[in-house]
């Protein structure tokens with residue numbers, strides 16, 4: 001077991017720890033977070049003035065610093081099938097937990113249409129939430145620059161942001177009409193399932209990384225020293241035009257960490273206080289292997305880490 005994170009965890013240490021989760025399939029050390037810093041955080045922290053900037057190019061200050069486009073960054077993934085999972089016969093870097101079943105290396109599943117945020121949720125976006133609600137965060141949560149991904153957010157912290165943003169978008173005159181229509185039509189803001197996440201990252205052709213089958217430090221932030229701005233790595237070859245699906249920060253999903261084959265119908269079964277939740281995509285501190293589109297991490301819901309953030313989805317329930 002590792003102790004609580006030091007204030008500035010060194011990349012090699014956190015990288016190895018993340019690898020351990022994946023190899024073992026359990027995140028024993030993350031259980032230590034339950035009595036850790038997150039529970040000592042005060043109920044309401046002052047929001048650093050740098051976290052809510054006056055202006056941020058490409059983002060809308062009048063719309064909670066969401067991206068300045070028609071749907072405030074929500075990007076549609078059309079309904080239909082995709083290839084999920086991997087094993088050593090298709091990808092020598094695959095971990096055991098990515099194999100679909102005893103008889104099949106990969107599975108093909110069909111998802112209804114959904115929307116996913118073009119970027120990871122930024123510090124500026126999360127600061128808007130904290131500023132509006134007084135939500136208690138870790139002292140380190142809002143310290144990154146405003147256009148970097150927010151980190152040091154637990155799974156409940158991530159869901160609290162989703163709930164707040166959905167309610168805020170419903171009530172605001174600044175919400176684009178098309179987005180307002182979707183919200184009135186039964187869509188809601190949430191975390192993606194791990195299947196939604198993987199479809200968005202790999203597209204429809206089962207590629208290993210969002211841009212193809214080989215790692216590329218020109219297209220993702222990994223093996224690095226810290227987070228980078230969410231618009232830093234454009235990827236014309238990536239399906240659907242997402243940024244940082246590979247690297248920068250791991251992203252919480254709303255899927256419990258369960259063995260494949262992926263099945264949403266049993267997601268509420270076997271949940272206890274030791275249940276882990278799937279995180280995806282690897283981080284700035286990891287090796288390429290952990291930033292593959294099919295790599296599955298598991299984290300304690302209470303974990304607030306330098307290398308875990310979130311991306312929001314719009315899903316129909």
Ligand SMILES: [Ca+2]
Pocket residue numbers: 120244245246247248249250251280281282
């Ligand atoms: Ca990411």
Ligand SMILES: [Ca+2]
Pocket residue numbers: 258262263264265266267
């Ligand atoms: Ca399941």
